[in-house]
Amino acid sequence: MKQAVVYRSAFVALALTLGAGAASAQGNATLDGIAKYREMLQDGNPAELFEMKGEELWKQKRGPKAxxxxxxxxxxxxxxxxxxxxxxxxYFKDTGKVMDLETRLIHCMVTLQGFDSAELYKAAPSIGKGEGANLVAITTYVATASKGLRFNLPNNTEQEKAMYEVGKRLFFQRSGPHDFSCSSCHGMEGGRIRLQDLPNLTKNPGDGIGFAAWPAYRVSNSQMWTMQKRLNDCYRQQRFPEPKFGSDATIALGVYMGVNSKGAESIVPAIKR
Structure with a gap:
């Protein structure tokens, strides 16, 4: 009887070992498949079309001031x-504010070209049409000019330091109907939702990951997403009310993630599933 128990225990242990090995092999195969899928997507990234449009808009005389x-x-x-x-x-002295790329571009469109600030902020969330689409294209063009360079956000002024601390608090703030926070998905190592890796953004995630990968082209909806759009969608997935475009909350989160990405290489414009 004791011998049978020993055999049974040994069989269970062997089965668990083989099962774990099979699961590990399957996991590795899945990761390899994802890597090949992403490699295939990179060939002929449609983001190049947005970059080209952005360059034309950058050099084109537009607005009331032509x-x-x-x-x-x-x-x-x-x-x-x-x-x-x-x-x-x-931080920009001329506005007295910490600004991200998109809000700074709107500032230039207002001061240099004469566009109405309120109208631009109203149009900005509509990334597929009108001035919202134009802003996405210009953002992509400007961001692409730094492809291959490494992030080195200044964090010296009182305003920049304050925004970093606000961004950090927002990142870990749990709320909403599901008690989620940014850190629920991006505060640990090895996280994943279905086929999507979830980088740990509480520290430097590495080259071309997280903050260093946006703007990016989303294959699933054929859209070019900027960081503002990415953050708003994260809030939506957490079942939070989406922040207004260019809000201090989204910029503070950008400061937090950007400073944490110091030394990471930008691969913008990236391509996502």
């Missing part, structure tokens, strides 16, 4: 694009 955006100061001097994206959001 001016281009070529003198827009994104933090490195008028018209300097290379390296600007990887240092945003940041």
């Amino acid at each position: 001016a281009t955006l070529e003198q827009c100061d994104l933090g490195k001097g008028p018209g300097v694009l290379k390296g600007a994206f990887t240092e945003l959001p940041r």
Whole structure:
């Protein structure tokens, strides 16, 4: 009888070991499949079309003032694009605010081209039409100019430090009908929802991951998403009310994730499932 129990225990242990091995092998096969899928997507990324449109809009005389955006100061001097994206959001003395790329571009469209600020902020969430689509394209063009560079957000002024702390608190704040927070999905190692990896954004997630991958083209809905859109959708998935475009909340979260991404290489424009 004792011998039978020993055999049975040994069989169970062997079965568990083989099952774990099979699960591990299946997991590795799944990861390999995802990697190949993403590699295939990168060939002919439609984001290039948005980049081209953005370049045309950057150089085109538009708005009531019939001016281009070529003198827009994104933090490195008028018209300097290379390296600007990887240092945003940041504090701007001329506005007295910490601004991300999208809100800074709206500022330039208002001051240089004469567009109405309220109308631009109203149009911005409609990423597929009108000035909302134009803003997405310009954002993609400017961000792409820093592809391959490494994030190095300034975090020196009182305003930047305050926004970092606000972003950190928002990242860990649990609320809503499901008691979710940003950290529920992005506060641990090895997380995943279905085929989507969930990087740990409480620290530097690495090259081309998290903050270093947006704007990105979403294959599932054939849209180009900027960081503002990505954050708003995260709030939607948490069943939170979506923040207003360009809100201090989204910019603070951008500061928190951007500072944490120091040294990570930008792969923008990326492509997502």
